[in-house]
Amino acid sequence: MDEQTSKHPVYIVDDDKALTRSFYLTLKSFGYRDVKTFDNGRQVLDLLPELEHGVLLLDLFMPDVSGEVILQQARDTNPGIQVVVVTGVDETDTAVRCIKSGAFDYLVKPVDADRLITTLRRAMSHALILQQNQRLSRKLLTGGLDRPDIFQDIITRNPKMTAIFSYLEVVATMSDPVLITGETGTGKDLLAQAVHRASGRTGAFISLNAAGLDDNVFADTLFGHVKGAFTDAREPRKGLIEQAENGTLFLDEIGDLSPSAQVKLLKLIQDHVYYSLGSDIPKASKARVIAATNRDLESSRKLGQFREDLFYRINTYRLHLPPLRERGEDVLLLVEHYLAEACIELRLAREHVSPRLADLLQTYNFPGNVRELRSLIYAAMAGGGMSVLEEKLAGLAGIALESCTNSVALPRPGIDDWQYPNPLPSLEQACSRLVDQALRTANGNQAKAAAMLGISRQALNKRIRKIASSR
Incomplete structure (x- = not known):
């Protein structure tokens, strides 16, 4: 479960208390922390303008107020909330009408857990993207930085650098990877540390330069090993990813990774799990990955030297540092x-x-x-x-x-x-x-x-x- 996604609220509005309870328990079991339930449509109607951005699971037919009225009100007063309509009526016309009115998706009861969670994750991701875009737009309109102290180690008054800082303040709290590109010596490590400081993460900032590391050294350094994993493994050792728990793992020179190392990194970023050398027990990771390179990864991807799936995974948020010239x-x-x-x-x-x-x-x-x-x-x-x-x-x-x-x-x-x-x-x-x-x-x-x-x-x-x- 993505930490940013799981901590945002989910609102369940349905007059069927048994179904509401079932949805509540399902969401909790999948790691959603903030789940609120309403069995009265009017309750949520009055609260809509003040609700925090998240996802609203909305029954369409309730005795006190129509779900379509709530949907329309949500679009007008709080567009940051994504509405997923959940109803027992399987009618194409109704579904089309709801989507046109602003619903993110339309689910027909009974809804199995996998379908519910998949839809919810997509809706939540969309809500977070909208929230991020709104913050970025406000920042571009108003100018200035919320936390200039975060960037005190980077000496600049260049407009391009200031724009990078503004963008960074918006995306720093997200949990998706960040890719920092730029020539050697432009300060990619300093920017990575600024991302970590702006993120509010409680864990440590841990860095690893991947240049020149063979597959075994890379895996051992990043994931650690258990006792007896190889000849000299007399004691277990924590990997850097474990040391970065709830913090940030900075991987410099990611463009130098071998194909095998790229596969290992992809699994870590994609599934948030890893295996210490010599162990078949998966470990969960809550570290945020920041990658940096002075290479042209787009060209490396086209040439087949860098995995396409890994490229798109780490390229969610990209920061390019201009050269000093x-x-x-x-x-x-x-x-x-x-x-x-x-x-x-x-x-x-x-x-x-x-x-x-x-x-x-x-x-x-x-x-x-x-x-x-x-x-x-x-x-x-x-x-x-x-x-x-x-x-x-x-x-x-x-x-x-x-x-x-x-x-x-x-x-x-x-x-x-x-x-x-x-x-x-x-x-x-x-x-x-x-x-x-x-x-x-x-x-x-x-x-x-x-x-x-x-x-x-x-x-x-x-x-x-x-x-x-x-x-």
Whole structure:
């Protein structure tokens, strides 16, 4: 039973007390915690506007008030409640009329337990999706975050990142898996921790990097083993999934999993059960799974390298982190943060970023993203200060320019056939000409021109402004 589904209310409205009692016991046996019964239609009619979103099992024919009246009122006053009509009349016209009036489904008595639970689960899932969409719409309209403190470890003022945070606040409390994608070093682990904090789960946040793990190591690490499961298994050991009970299991580099490991993970996510190595006793899991990868799982799925059923299971809620080169406004913000952090940790006097270094930082492409930026700053402070970083980036900028000159897809003869003026142009003049040519080739499209030059759009904008100011 899905924890989010089971904790939302189910309302049973039927004047047949024996049937109401039977439904109540069935739902309780399947794990539904909040089940309320009404044997009087007028009771629920008065309460409809205040009822929490969930599912209403509604008898159509009652002596005091018609079920169709309650159905209409539910649609008008509380559309977040999904109504499943349950009646002894098997008439197509009645069923069609109820569905058109807003009923989620129509069941004919007697209703067997499996049919009841299957229908109820679908209705509850639909109710939760509607509730989630309403919350997301309100958040997009009003703006702002409910819990900005949850994201304090992620340094940003980028609109794309803020939109991710808003979406995360809406889906964090759901129990379905979350997939976080993005290049290496973009902060997928930090975002996973933010999802866990926002979820309100009482268990621990447990992480496992799946890269390079063979099937046996993966299974043993994730599911644990019993004594004697293999030669060296002298004592039983809990797996990470058990340590994450009522919490979050973060699986990094999920795109590297072998086909066999993918099958094991699919069973865990799909059935919420697992087996420790050496045991045939199933264990239930209430951990929420968050997966992350820097791979293109869609392509891996199409190539048959990643299971299609697993892909759709983990792709319920997807968060894609943009690379740092698309977060130009965050670069200097991150630099100041990590510079202050490094100075404290290394017990060094606080240094400042020179205008030249700021310019170099904002034009650098950061292939390793935020992780690379942090490493550059720590290495510079440990090796002599920010002047070291300035010279390093200046050198990298020269290499990037040379690479750009050699690789830009402009219609021209080979590099060896270029005619160079004498004297040679300055580096700034060469940059200016390259930018002009790229913009002409891209018909003024700055995004395409930036891609040709191998730099970010923000870096190109900065370069254009600099060229304009010097003319």
